[in-house]
Amino acid sequence: MKRSEEHLNRTPRKRSGRKKVNPSQSRNKPYAIVSYMFVAIFVSLIVWLLYFNLVKSEEFINSPYNTRQDTFADRVIRGSILSSEGDVLAATQIADDGSEYRYYPYANMFAHVVGYDSFGKSGLESEGNFHLLSSHAFFLEQMKNEFKNEKNKGDNVVSTLSLKLQMTAYNALGDRKGAVVAMEPSTGKILAMVSKSDFDPNYLEDNWDYLAADEENSSLLNRATQGQYPPGSVFKIVTALDYLRKHGTVDGFSYTCQGEITKQDHTITDYDRTVHGEEDLRAAFAYSCNSAFAQIGVDLGGKSLRDAGESLLFNKKLPLTMDYKTSVLSVDGKSVVPLLMQTSIGQGNTLVSPMHMAMMVSAIANQGILMKPYLIDRVENYNGDQVKKYMPNAYKELIPASEAAVLTELMENVVNYGTAMSLGGQGYTVAGKTGSAEYGEGEIKDSHSWFVGYSNVEDPDLVVSVIIEGGGTGSESAVPVAGALFNSYYYE
Amino acid sequence: MVNIIVELSKYLLVILVILYTLQCFQMFRGREAHRQNVLLGKQLAVIILFLTLSYLVMFLKTGTIRMVMFYGEMLLYVAAMQIAYRMLYKKASMLLVNNMCMLLSIGLVILCRLNMEKAQRQFMIAAVGSILALVVPVMIRKMRFLKKLTWIYAAVGVVMLAAVFVLGRTTFGAKLTLFGMQPSEFIKIIFVFFMASLLWKDASFPQVVRATVVAGLHVLILVMSRDLGSAVVFFITYLVMIYVVTRKPLYFVGGMAGGAVASVIAYFLFGHVQERVTAWKRPFTVYEQEGYQIVQSMFAIGTGSWFGMGLFQGSPESIPVADEDFVFSAICEELGGIFAICLILICMSFFLMIVNISLQIKNPFYKLIALGLGTEYAFQVFLHIGGATKFIPMTGITLPLVSYGGSSALTTVIMLAIIQGLYILREDEDEELEKIRRALEQNAQEEIGP
Numbered sequence: 001m002k003r004s005e006e007h008l009n010r011t012p013r014k015r016s017g018r019k020k021v022n023p024s025q026s027r028n029k030p031y032a033i034v035s036y037m038f039v040a041i042f043v044s045l046i047v048w049l050l051y052f053n054l055v056k057s058e059e060f061i062n063s064p065y066n067t068r069q070d071t072f073a074d075r076v077i078r079g080s081i082l083s084s085e086g087d088v089l090a091a092t093q094i095a096d097d098g099s100e101y102r103y104y105p106y107a108n109m110f111a112h113v114v115g116y117d118s119f120g121k122s123g124l125e126s127e128g129n130f131h132l133l134s135s136h137a138f139f140l141e142q143m144k145n146e147f148k149n150e151k152n153k154g155d156n157v158v159s160t161l162s163l164k165l166q167m168t169a170y171n172a173l174g175d176r177k178g179a180v181v182a183m184e185p186s187t188g189k190i191l192a193m194v195s196k197s198d199f200d201p202n203y204l205e206d207n208w209d210y211l212a213a214d215e216e217n218s219s220l221l222n223r224a225t226q227g228q229y230p231p232g233s234v235f236k237i238v239t240a241l242d243y244l245r246k247h248g249t250v251d252g253f254s255y256t257c258q259g260e261i262t263k264q265d266h267t268i269t270d271y272d273r274t275v276h277g278e279e280d281l282r283a284a285f286a287y288s289c290n291s292a293f294a295q296i297g298v299d300l301g302g303k304s305l306r307d308a309g310e311s312l313l314f315n316k317k318l319p320l321t322m323d324y325k326t327s328v329l330s331v332d333g334k335s336v337v338p339l340l341m342q343t344s345i346g347q348g349n350t351l352v353s354p355m356h357m358a359m360m361v362s363a364i365a366n367q368g369i370l371m372k373p374y375l376i377d378r379v380e381n382y383n384g385d386q387v388k389k390y391m392p393n394a395y396k397e398l399i400p401a402s403e404a405a406v407l408t409e410l411m412e413n414v415v416n417y418g419t420a421m422s423l424g425g426q427g428y429t430v431a432g433k434t435g436s437a438e439y440g441e442g443e444i445k446d447s448h449s450w451f452v453g454y455s456n457v458e459d460p461d462l463v464v465s466v467i468i469e470g471g472g473t474g475s476e477s478a479v480p481v482a483g484a485l486f487n488s489y490y491y492e
Numbered sequence: 493m494v495n496i497i498v499e500l501s502k503y504l505l506v507i508l509v510i511l512y513t514l515q516c517f518q519m520f521r522g523r524e525a526h527r528q529n530v531l532l533g534k535q536l537a538v539i540i541l542f543l544t545l546s547y548l549v550m551f552l553k554t555g556t557i558r559m560v561m562f563y564g565e566m567l568l569y570v571a572a573m574q575i576a577y578r579m580l581y582k583k584a585s586m587l588l589v590n591n592m593c594m595l596l597s598i599g600l601v602i603l604c605r606l607n608m609e610k611a612q613r614q615f616m617i618a619a620v621g622s623i624l625a626l627v628v629p630v631m632i633r634k635m636r637f638l639k640k641l642t643w644i645y646a647a648v649g650v651v652m653l654a655a656v657f658v659l660g661r662t663t664f665g666a667k668l669t670l671f672g673m674q675p676s677e678f679i680k681i682i683f684v685f686f687m688a689s690l691l692w693k694d695a696s697f698p699q700v701v702r703a704t705v706v707a708g709l710h711v712l713i714l715v716m717s718r719d720l721g722s723a724v725v726f727f728i729t730y731l732v733m734i735y736v737v738t739r740k741p742l743y744f745v746g747g748m749a750g751g752a753v754a755s756v757i758a759y760f761l762f763g764h765v766q767e768r769v770t771a772w773k774r775p776f777t778v779y780e781q782e783g784y785q786i787v788q789s790m791f792a793i794g795t796g797s798w799f800g801m802g803l804f805q806g807s808p809e810s811i812p813v814a815d816e817d818f819v820f821s822a823i824c825e826e827l828g829g830i831f832a833i834c835l836i837l838i839c840m841s842f843f844l845m846i847v848n849i850s851l852q853i854k855n856p857f858y859k860l861i862a863l864g865l866g867t868e869y870a871f872q873v874f875l876h877i878g879g880a881t882k883f884i885p886m887t888g889i890t891l892p893l894v895s896y897g898g899s900s901a902l903t904t905v906i907m908l909a910i911i912q913g914l915y916i917l918r919e920d921e922d923e924e925l926e927k928i929r930r931a932l933e934q935n936a937q938e939e940i941g942p
Contacts, residue, residue: 028851030736031863035847038870042840045874046833048883049793053829057794065779066791068807075495146495 061130062321072133078102079132079154081114081124083163084191084377089114090125090201092154106163107200109170112222113161113193113375116201119208123222127321128157128376131388136381153382160189160377168488169194172481178448178468179223181358182485185460187392188362188371192485193355195223225324228351229467232437233288233474234450235346237360237407240285241399242300242308244406253281253296261291266338268294268345271436271473285410286418288434290345297344302335305344312360312398319372319395320355327352346435358465360398361452364408365431365460367401369394412457419475420451423483428490429457432464432482434474446470451478455486462489494552501549502802505542505827509834512538512594516841519587520848528587535590539570539597546601546803553804562604562611566597569619576626577912583919584629584912585849591842592622592893592908598835599894602822605803606815610896617898618905625909632858632913633920638685639857645686646706649679653713674899676714676722681907683710683726684864687733692857695737703734718764721879721889725871727751732867733860772885785812789880792818792825793832800828815896817888820880835894836877843870846911853918862914865907 060066077100081090089110093103102117102125104110115123125132135142135152145152162182169180169192182192197217199207211220221227244250257276260269268290270276276289284292297305306329310316314329330349331340342348355373363370372393379388399407411431414420419434432453438445449471454463464482471477515535519528547563570593577584596618603611632638652675690703707730714723731751735744759765767782775783775790788811795806808814808822815822824832846866853859869892876891878884890897892904 030739031847031851034732034736034863034867035844038843038867038874039840041874042836042843042870045877045881045883046836048878049824049829049833049836049881052790052793052881053797057790057797060787060790060794063776063787063791065776065787066795068791068795068810071807143496143499146499149495 058130062127066130069130069133075151076133076135076154077151078117079156079382081128081132082156082158083161083166084159084189085163086158087163089159089161090117102201104201106166107202108198109166109194110161111198111201112195112224113166113190114159114201116204118204122220123322124157124159124375128379131155131157131376131379136385136387137383138381155387156380156382156384157376158378158380159375160184160191161193161375162191164488164492165192165485166194168192168484168492169481172484173468176468176471176477177217177223178466178471179227179354180481180485181224181354181463181465182489183358183362183373183463185362185365185454185463186371188373188395189377189392190373190375191462193222193224193375195221195227222323223354223467225320225322225353225355227353227467228325228328229354229448229450230348230437230439231346231350231352231357232435232448232450233290233293233346234352234357234433234435234437234452235344235350236285236288236293236435237364237411237433237452238309238312238314239293239297239300239305239344240281240410241312241403241407242305243281243296244403245308246300246304250281250406250410253284255279255284255289255292255295257284257289257291259291261294261341263294263298263341264337266341268341282410282413285433286413286416288414288419293345294341297340298337300344301333302331302340302343303333305329305340306331312363313356313370314350314352318356318359319370321374324355325351325353327356347438354465354467357450357452358463361432361454361465362463363398364404364411365454365463366404368399368404369397371395408457411453415453419473420453420479422475422479423453423486426486426490428455428461428486430455430482430486431457434479436473447472449477450474451482453482455489462486497552498549498802498805501545502799502828504545506799506830506834508538508542508545509598509827509831509838512542513834513837513841516587516591516838520841520844532586532590535587535594536570536574539590539594540567542594543567543570543597543601547604549803550601550604556608558608559604562600562608562615565615565619566600569593569615569622570597572619573622576623580626581629581912581916583916585845585915587845588908588912588915591838591845592905594838595842595893598823599819599891599896601803602808602819602826602894603815603896605826606809606822607896610815613898614896614901618893618901621902621905625905628906628909629913629916632910633917639689639692642686642689645682645689649682649686650706650709650713652679653710653717657713657717674897676717676719677897677899677903679710680722680725680729680868680903681865681910683707684729684733684861684868687730687864688857688860691733691737692860695734700734700738700743703730715758715762718762719888720765720768721872721875721887724875724887725868725889728871729864729867733864736863737860768885768887772882775882785818786882786886788812789818789821790882792821793829793881796825796828798829800824800826800831802826816890817876817886817895818880819891819895820877823894824881836873839870839873843873849911849915849918853914854921855917858914858917862911865911869904869907 078092080088083089088105090104092100095101113123115125117125132154135154137152142152165182173196177196180194183190197219199211199219256278259273259275260267270290276287309329314327318324328351331343339348343350359370372395374390376390378386380386408431411433414433415423415430420432423430430453435450436447438447440446449468451474452465454460464485466478466481468477515531518531543566547559551559573589573593577589600611600615603614656675691699710726711723731744731747770778771782771786775787779787792808792811803826806825808825811818811821843866850859850862872889872892875887875889879886890900
């Protein structure tokens, strides 16, 4: 490139020298400048194309709108989806009549997260589609197959999922509806993701019409990412964060709980109308005192509460590669007192997904930094040679490390002497928050049972987010499921 | 078996285009005649190999004998151009002829893959146009009055554009065609003649104002006709020509600032400008409507990756108007990113060659013509490729010689013939200078100023 530009100047210089007239170099200077400018825009086009192919193209190729890759299936046998330890979660097999079909050895267990390859694709089958239909088999072998007019073997997608944890979560939920997410806070690896009710992807074709129409169970819905639940007392993490921001500390707070609080004719009661008496913020959080937090919420105001929530990604897009619902936090500066009281204890109009709650806790566990959750660890050719490795990626710092440390302390107390005491006394430490989220209308309300938290507080290993629909209080149902996961992680 | 050939040909085609690109830039390294002739011969060999390999693959994939016939036609065209220019114009730039043949070959290969009927039509227009354009260099030499028609150029340009705006048929939301032709393409040439004839002798402020008014009218009518791509090409050409002739950077900088302000105003004034910007910034949010094209284009480019899917192996037909506004994406998908980058480099070398010719011309009128046409070419390439790759918002403009479009192909062929004519004139100028120099040397005593 240089040469050509030099030449632009060189030729005329030579000529003018020969003619011994006023040097035409300065006359030609605008031409050189114009050439440089156009060379610059051509080079920028090339750089952009390189950048797109190296960095951006994946995002487009893997888009569910991209139907191009399906034509690959004519020449490639779809690869397998594996757990992080190599267990086959989905594989293509050849039937006696030579036709291909997709086989899911663990049936319902990975139904949502691994997904299905028909009816529009979902889960990893959708996210990894391009890789599953690309072959990086040895090129001589590929040529041999081409000669014989046989299909090449597609690449395998090795997920971050742990069979052991997925199985534990699946069994612990039993036949209750709900969802479990387990992830590694320091990397963002999703280790388990269970949603119930579920379905058997092996028989999807037979059951599709029924499943798609069944609104009572919504079995096709991945509740972990698309379920929208009131957060209940789990939201007190946000309220506490906002209090901390306003006061710079959680010390110096004192409130006398009388089992209920009434403002503007609106009453919030504590669970079982328990009277907590005089308490500081740590105790109010550990015992999940509604009265105290309703008072805090009203003092803080809607605008402030919303800001704290939004820093933890409420009302925001989440850095997820899978389909999900955005969480809703609707208070603002104009909100009325009753809504503020409701919202600050996790009721009101607030809706969250279990995945979002896992991410929120994950950021707290990771000194405020949220790692992008991901499901594909690497891509291998069918021989197991690595084709592509996915590395952990920080999304951003949601809250400063100092705030994360205070929230951690609050959550540790929940396990030490609060509502999640049953998780204490193990060989590992746990910090967390329980919740019971009331839903439905009328006098007698049922509640969803929540637990979010993480193990090994000093150097966090595992974040768990559990919801059980109609499971009652967090301590009753969700906490034992989380306990099963922690035990499985450390002892099995 | 066929698949093997197709797979191998993928890599061979990439190697061929890399060779061609390198040869283009080697041509800049010196003007030694023998070396240049060897290079030109090599380029010609690459063009023929490229055509042979691509049509072999396309014949194998489709099995239609028409591919073989088309291959024959293309060889005939390349041979005719080579022979005609060598015979008629001994001083013609064969690099220019080669580049024209190579770009047309790439274009017709991808058009044959997308739509045989259109490819046939395109070929006819390009071939007939190229043959007719053979007289252009003679005309350039004879028609000395061309520099005096300033206001005729202006009138023809404005009246024809206005006619399209009033009577034209709407395609893809833009009023472009009149009686099946796209006058804005031809007016590109006339516009450059207008600018050059107005400014070559006198680039004083009043002249610049006159140029600005006429150029402004052109651009305004084009924006109202929704032909944004052409509007921008005219505007940039105007700026570059003004800058080069006045040598005042202030005009250029001021013009760019004015253009930026005008773009913002156009954005708020015209819905179709907003749509283009939205489709560029957030294509997925408007996937069903205006974002569809660009998303399909990005799928094509991404799927093609470095080496492409191979001819007839991808699905470029899923991009709306793949043969015109998105021909670059179709090339990326089937021939690959490396091929596409080489194509950009070939276009760039083509532009630099035109500027080089312009630099060497002494006659200020012709000098400006060459530069103006070169600018139009280069900026159109930028708009097309930038738009198709989502580097800039889509303007809906063709890639000269490669995209489908009769008016576009014809205009480019004529443009190149004009540049060829100017190149030949320059060689004549050289010869005359040489004579004068010899005369000077012989009569060293006499004082005949150079």
